[in-house]
Amino acid sequence: MSWANAAVQGVLLGGLFALVATGLSLSFGVMRFVNLAHGDLAILAAYLAVSTTTILDVNPFVSLLVVVPLMAAAGYLTQRYVFDRTIGPDPLPAILVTFGLGVVIQNALLQHYSADSQGLDAGSIETASIRLTDDIAVGWFPLLTLGTAVVVLVALQLLLSRTRAGRAFRATSDDPDTARLMGIDDRRIYARVMAIAFATVALAGVFIGIRQTFGPAEGPSILLFGFEAVVIGGLGSLWGTLVGGIVLGVAQALGNQVDVRYDLLSGVLFGHLLFLAVLAFRPQGLFGRQGRA
Amino acid sequence: MSEPLLAIQGLSAGYGAFQALFGVDLRVAEGETVAVIGANGAGKTTLLRAIAGLVPATAGTVRFAGADLLAVPAYRRVAEGIALVPEGRRLFPSLSVEENLLVGAHGRRPGQWDIGRVLEVLPVIEPLLSRPAGVLSGGESQAVAIGRALMSNPRLVLLDEASLGLAPVVIKRLYAALPDIIGGGTTVLIVEQDIGQALALADRIVCLLEGRVSLTGTPASVDREDITAAYFGKVRT
Numbered sequence: 001m002s003w004a005n006a007a008v009q010g011v012l013l014g015g016l017f018a019l020v021a022t023g024l025s026l027s028f029g030v031m032r033f034v035n036l037a038h039g040d041l042a043i044l045a046a047y048l049a050v051s052t053t054t055i056l057d058v059n060p061f062v063s064l065l066v067v068v069p070l071m072a073a074a075g076y077l078t079q080r081y082v083f084d085r086t087i088g089p090d091p092l093p094a095i096l097v098t099f100g101l102g103v104v105i106q107n108a109l110l111q112h113y114s115a116d117s118q119g120l121d122a123g124s125i126e127t128a129s130i131r132l133t134d135d136i137a138v139g140w141f142p143l144l145t146l147g148t149a150v151v152v153l154v155a156l157q158l159l160l161s162r163t164r165a166g167r168a169f170r171a172t173s174d175d176p177d178t179a180r181l182m183g184i185d186d187r188r189i190y191a192r193v194m195a196i197a198f199a200t201v202a203l204a205g206v207f208i209g210i211r212q213t214f215g216p217a218e219g220p221s222i223l224l225f226g227f228e229a230v231v232i233g234g235l236g237s238l239w240g241t242l243v244g245g246i247v248l249g250v251a252q253a254l255g256n257q258v259d260v261r262y263d264l265l266s267g268v269l270f271g272h273l274l275f276l277a278v279l280a281f282r283p284q285g286l287f288g289r290q291g292r293a
Numbered sequence: 294m295s296e297p298l299l300a301i302q303g304l305s306a307g308y309g310a311f312q313a314l315f316g317v318d319l320r321v322a323e324g325e326t327v328a329v330i331g332a333n334g335a336g337k338t339t340l341l342r343a344i345a346g347l348v349p350a351t352a353g354t355v356r357f358a359g360a361d362l363l364a365v366p367a368y369r370r371v372a373e374g375i376a377l378v379p380e381g382r383r384l385f386p387s388l389s390v391e392e393n394l395l396v397g398a399h400g401r402r403p404g405q406w407d408i409g410r411v412l413e414v415l416p417v418i419e420p421l422l423s424r425p426a427g428v429l430s431g432g433e434s435q436a437v438a439i440g441r442a443l444m445s446n447p448r449l450v451l452l453d454e455a456s457l458g459l460a461p462v463v464i465k466r467l468y469a470a471l472p473d474i475i476g477g478g479t480t481v482l483i484v485e486q487d488i489g490q491a492l493a494l495a496d497r498i499v500c501l502l503e504g505r506v507s508l509t510g511t512p513a514s515v516d517r518e519d520i521t522a523a524y525f526g527k528v529r530t
Binding site: 167170173174180182186 | 369370379395397441
């Protein structure tokens, strides 16, 4: 695989990371909330897609019509009745509760679906590709993943910057007390944000399930990639999240080029090193707002 | 006599274990301008924040326009017609000035205030509309904060320390314009450390001392010594 091809594949992989990171970025941006169960929710969505495709005998893409709304509703209710109680000046309760939720999801999946790895079969699109040059071929499915990430992030950005609801999101993010004085119910805003976060991570989870096989315990590594994308791009910036995902994807793909002795691990290691470098030299990320905590 | 617009009886409120208000009584009639004065920590800001719903009341009643206000959550009080211009302006720094005004109209009661009318009474805002609110000067921020409150078509405006941190000349201009800005008929409850401004503007003044009402009267009926005693408490001899 040539360097140019590796870079292209990295960009496409980055789309998946960006999709994973969208919900993290949004919920941190609006309510400074870090959900450690985020990766487990992606895996949960992939398993829900397994069940949906089995029961309804449909393509995994069709199962999105069931899984995404289901997860969005779960996000709304989870925020309203669980996460809301953890929001406050002390970040520890949120960390403990979401960590616990992740453990619960992993074990529930293990109990119900067993430890056998699963996959989602989306048909011929998984392997179809366009050959750009002799060296570079672009897979339809990775392209679709990146395209979806771009569409989701652009749509969210427009929602935030152009609509009345988005204005309320941003006002609440700036100052929830004063937002309440303006007639904005901050708890309802938080529930909506979490619904969007769950919906986007569900989308990411199903795409992950189509891309590779997965097991109940894989959530934390997905969370890690999502986190790295958010931090590299800059906390609370949606554009940053897209760029952060792509940068991470390219770093991993190029890392694989450098050294294939340790198999895929060297690429992941390169991603982690880049992440550490960003934390050390540009902790606010590539697009992060400086100053305010 | 009909019920006043705002009727507060025996109101106690505080932050966790710290109680800031002890059985405060206050009545504000429709159209009246009442100034709350008092030293730092006397409970003035807590009083306004309790009326706006940001600080929970631990005892007493607050009735607004004849209905129990304490049962209404903070985010619905603006629809009842209560607008707080908070201490320190508290604009949304990442939103533009125009967006700050629009957010002010988010949960408002029906009425005739819109951006055009706000710009008419606060022309200083006009050239700032597209700027981020985080970069304004103190006087500009205060104008936007007042404009943002007006966007909600308030019946009662709660104005907290409007003059704090502003240059004297800006304060003078602000207070000269205030009656016009708020317009005839709007009821105003103002918290002010600058007693001179408060006396000049208000129909009635209320002095708080350590969370209790220590004096109430019209600017004409109270003299300097009354105010000094009410402000600092009895001087021990």
